[in-house]
Amino acid sequence: MxxxxxxxxxxxxxxVDELLKGFYPSPRFGQVSFASYRPDPNQPSQTAAVKALEAFAGGVGAGDGDGLFKKLFTKKVATRAGIYLDGGFGVGKTHLLASLWHAAPGPKAFGTFVEYTNLVGALSFRKTVEALSHYKLVCIDEFELDDPGDTVLMSRLMRELADAGVKLAATSNTLPGSLGDGRFAAVDFAREIQVLADQFDVIRIDGEDFRHRGLxxxxxxxxxxxxxxxxxxxxxxxxxxxxxxxxxxxxxxxxxxxxxxxxxxxxxxxxxxxxxxxxxxxxxxxxxxxxxxxxxxxxxxxxxxxxxxxxxxxxxxxxxxxxxxxxxxxxxxxxxxxxxxxxxx
Structure with a gap:
């Protein structure tokens, strides 16, 4: 019946507490790992992405023992704060992002772009920064920027988290420097896009949609x-x-x-x-x-x-x-x- x-x-x-507690991979990706990812043998970029993310996971939380004084008064090395997976639909970007989350030490957050903007709406921008700045890793799935307001919001959030030492990882179907390309021409918007692009090392993942591969x-x-x-x-x-x-x-x-x-x-x-x-x-x-x-x-x-x-x-x-x-x-x-x-x- x-x-x-x-x-x-x-x-x-x-x-609000439920919103904060909900930032972890969904049941579909609750048990995934780098080992369970099935790279297409005809797409070497997929295997390369796994290796890059495994190395990135090893660096999450690596500087935790430096102490507050050293973090405040030691000149920062100009390195990018995060890693960015670009590719088409169904090439396994979310699987890899969730695998990174599982492999990295906590505290850590995993959510979609929309879920982070909703969190800001519920908590306020400043309280969201305060809550997430204590995390070692923040993962953002489907980082798609469709209007300038959200772009400014998320760009500011990423900058402040990066300044706090939080590692960032994101997926999208558009390269960071091309987000919003052809949609808005405002000078301020273009500037925000460029600042956002500078936060990430980009990994391109090629391949066909695995959801329909051979089906x-x-x-x-x-x-x-x-x-x-x-x-x-x-x-x-x-x-x-x-x-x-x-x-x-x-x-x-x-x-x-x-x-x-x-x-x-x-x-x-x-x-x-x-x-x-x-x-x-x-x-x-x-x-x-x-x-x-x-x-x-x-x-x-x-x-x-x-x-x-x-x-x-x-x-x-x-x-x-x-x-x-x-x-x-x-x-x-x-x-x-x-x-x-x-x-x-």
């Missing part, structure tokens, strides 16, 4: 009449969130994205009826965050309506946020494939 709930009926509340095409959307039987076949004895897609979209507007992790807490699968193409940018960006959280927790999806490669408009897929949308489609497609492993009886 399947226990059915609705995401549209959930309104999670999250305290069949994503399953076609189901018919509404097929959903109940497929849900019983896939999720017998589990808890499933079943929502009309339009109702879910409307509900997400009233739930802050920082709470999406709690929104899907305890859910083993999701079923969406009548998926439609999202036409509003703000709605689409919220849905990208939900897709990331579902992927983090490896929640299979059953859906009717349009296929996920039609979830966003052509303008969105080729606009300023194109990498976000392609990542979401890639992840949703992987989860849809996981949602159809059994034949209904």
């Amino acid at each position: 399947v226990q059915i709930e609705q995401l549209a009926a959930r309104t999670p509340a999250v305290s 069949p095409d994503a399953p076609a959307p189901l018919k509404n009449s097929q959903l109940a039987a497929q849900m019983r076949a896939e999720f017998d004895g589990k808890t499933v969130a079943e929502d009309e897609f339009s109702s879910l979209i409307g509900h997400l507007a009233g739930v802050h994205p920082s709470r999406y992790r709690q929104l899907i807490d305890g859910i083993d699968g999701v079923v969406w009826r009548n998926v439609e193409t999202i036409t509003e940018q703000a709605v689409a960006l919220r849905f990208v965050v939900l897709a990331d959280r579902l992927y983090d927790k490896d929640v299979p999806i059953l859906a009717s309506g349009v296929p996920f490669d039609k979830l966003f408009t052509d303008e969105m897929m080729h606009g300023g946020y194109t990498k976000k949308y392609f990542r979401a489609v890639s992840r949703l497609t992987a989860l849809a494939r996981e949602g159809q492993n059994h034949e209904p009886s």
Whole structure:
């Protein structure tokens, strides 16, 4: 028997302490390591990235014994504070970043770019700096800068953490010096981008999307009449969130994205009826965050309506946020494939 709930009926509340305690890799990457990463033998940059990160992990916390006096009055050597993994979708950047987090000594933090901006919103900028400056390592996944306000915010945060001796590691699909390229022309914005780029050594990871490497095409959307039987076949004895897609979209507007992790807490699968193409940018960006959280927790999806490669408009897929949308489609497609492993009886 399947226990059915609705995401549209959930309104999670999250305290500041819960936000701070949540900065660790998601269950999908909870047990990963450098050894469990599977480099493509045809892509030597992947093996090189593993070696570089292993060396970087060995340097995290290396200067802890210097003492406060020496840190304050000894001239700092002009070395970069962090490492930056650039590459396409599904080449294992998050796997490697989480492996670094697991290998490095604590205290340490791991979160997405959005989760850090949400933390600043909850704590204030100064308190966020105070909280994170005691860490040895701060990992930022999907470091995608889509508006100048967030760029200034995160650039300041990175500079202050680097000055405090915190090691930084980040992933993105865009090189640091190219973040925001072609989107904003303001002189101040360009200056912030350059300062940010100077904080990182860049490692390029090439390869094809492992989520679809050697796998069949994503399953076609189901018919509404097929959903109940497929849900019983896939999720017998589990808890499933079943929502009309339009109702879910409307509900997400009233739930802050920082709470999406709690929104899907305890859910083993999701079923969406009548998926439609999202036409509003703000709605689409919220849905990208939900897709990331579902992927983090490896929640299979059953859906009717349009296929996920039609979830966003052509303008969105080729606009300023194109990498976000392609990542979401890639992840949703992987989860849809996981949602159809059994034949209904």
